[in-house]
Amino acid sequence: MDFNMKKLASDAGVFFTRAVQFTEEKLGQAEKTELDAHFENLLARADTTKNWTEKILRQTEVLLQPNPSARVEEFLYEKLDRKVPSRVTNGELLAQYMIEAANDFGPQSPYGKTLIKVGETERRLGGAERDFIHSASINFLTPLRNFLEGDWRTISKERRILQNRRLDLDACKARLKKAKAAEAKAAAVPDFNETRPRNYILSASASALWSDEVEKAEHELRMAQTEFDRQAEVTRLLLEGISSTHVNHLRCLHEFAEAQATYYAQCYQYMLDLQKQLGRLPGTFVGNTEATSPPPATASPTVMPAAAGPAIPTLPVVPTVAGAPDGAPAIEALNPSDVKPPASGTRKARALYDYEAADSTELSLLSDEMITVYSLPGMDPDWLMGERGNQKGKVPVTYLELLS
Structure with a gap:
């Protein structure tokens, strides 16, 4: 219990000291070790990558699953390491309703036959949608999540460590500066005076004491500088890895676009096939x-504008x-x-x-x-x-x- 209390007190002291450092730096009352311009650019690029990756990830999830309740449910299943239950797509549910309605109206009636044909196509559309969602989740969403939950967390951790090393370095610089100022003041020893030899002795002792403090502060500064340089190099290597992340996300983006193009091409072909089938069904519509x-x-x-995509022919009526x-x-x-x-x-x-x-x-x-x-x-x-x-x-x- 005593050990825990001491540790808490020590952590609180470190937190307070660093809070004071941050405040003094903001007010311009303390020096701050600046990072080089290239390092700052790497930091800004990493932050931009993280922010836009989060936005793209969230909006892609909305595209694939517009229902917010369903998204929350899937998120909870993933966090609990449980298999997400298979969900019926809207097209498959519509197909089920159409086929059930056809059975009630009479599957041999013109309306019933048409309901069955359209229902079967809606089922195929729902299956294509399911395949697209599955492909996009694996090939696009998963790499984005892996970056945010893996690489980015590592980068954030090392950046926090670098920040602490930088604060330690600046604190050592401040102590050395203070020790040197005190040493210079103590070095101004008054001339020896036989009537007051005690003042001379005290000044000489203070000068020797502050010299030891300066030497100690210089040693601590060297150690802090070494730790800071080592951590800066580790963080720099991680930040430079953002370029590889962009290359990986670019490949995933191509796969996402191909999956989406395949999905829409399937839907278009299914609807063309449906129209041909309906054009051959007997009916009474004139x-x-x-x-x-x-x-x-x-x-x-x-x-039609080029951006409108391929037109869908209207349904031909039975002759x-x-x-x-x-x-x-x-x-x-x-x-x-x-x-x-x-x-x-x-x-x-x-x-x-x-x-x-x-x-x-x-x-x-x-x-x-x-x-x-x-x-x-x-x-x-x-x-x-x-x-x-x-x-x-x-x-x-x-x-x-x-x-x-």
């Missing part, structure tokens, strides 16, 4: 009779014979090779996306190719008859850009 007019400029990828005049043959029953183009009303069109024909009555498209299109009596307004050389077939309007 599109707008004005659908053969050119699409709005804002819907055409040719006039029907709604609105066909009495006695007109069903377009679906016609052989495309027997169809004759009208004398007027043909137009040029550019394919916006690839399209795979579902049967022999349809015409496959390649993105950006030019074809001739026209409408026939009784034809569904969401489809046009297309010609490419000797090939003919129906094509969905939503996959075309009609040209004047």
Whole structure:
């Protein structure tokens, strides 16, 4: 108990002494050992790296998991060294609801079939999202956390030690300066006087005493300077390692960008596949009779800003014979090779996306190719008859850009 009290008293004394040192340095009443400009630049660079790494880490966590409660739960599991439970993504949960609804509405009904198709795609989207989150966590978040919880803690610890060494060095300098001033004052010995020999003896003794103090202070200063230089070199090496940290984080950033690009490419492909599947499902929805007019400029990828990314084609409506005049043959029953183009009303069109024909009555498209299109009596307004050389077939309007 006595030993602990003595240690506490000693620590309190050191703390008070250093607090006084800091105060005197701020007020300009004490000298401070300055670090060289290169060292100061390394310190500033390390602080900047730490601050921005924390911000990037936090915002990436928000991107991958927008739910703050879920983030807190995952953080607690990690701190307790327990496995984070598998969490259902929003897309997977939506897929579950859609498929359950389809079973209640009737899986063979048009609405039920469509719900199942969309639900299956949402499940695939949820799986892609899960893979992206997993990849980003391992290849990007983990290295950032390792730096903050490992390298940065080591750097902070060594910087605190360097600060203490610097304070010890400045304290030794102050003691030496004080001892030298006292020695110089004591060296001013008065002339020997037989009537007052005691003054001469006392002055000579004081001068010898302060000489010993100066010698002791110089020894302590040399030791403090050695400790300071050694610690400064250790800290400098750690700070210079920040360059390697940047290189490592750069590699991780590339992996994060690649994972995100793969995720969005998968989502885009899944949605294209869904649209093709829905275009082949039987349904009763009849599109707008004005659908053969050119699409709005804002819907055409040719006039969209480059930053908007690849456009997603709108859902093509299933061809029907709604609105066909009495006695007109069903377009679906016609052989495309027997169809004759009208004398007027043909137009040029550019394919916006690839399209795979579902049967022999349809015409496959390649993105950006030019074809001739026209409408026939009784034809569904969401489809046009297309010609490419000797090939003919129906094509969905939503996959075309009609040209004047």
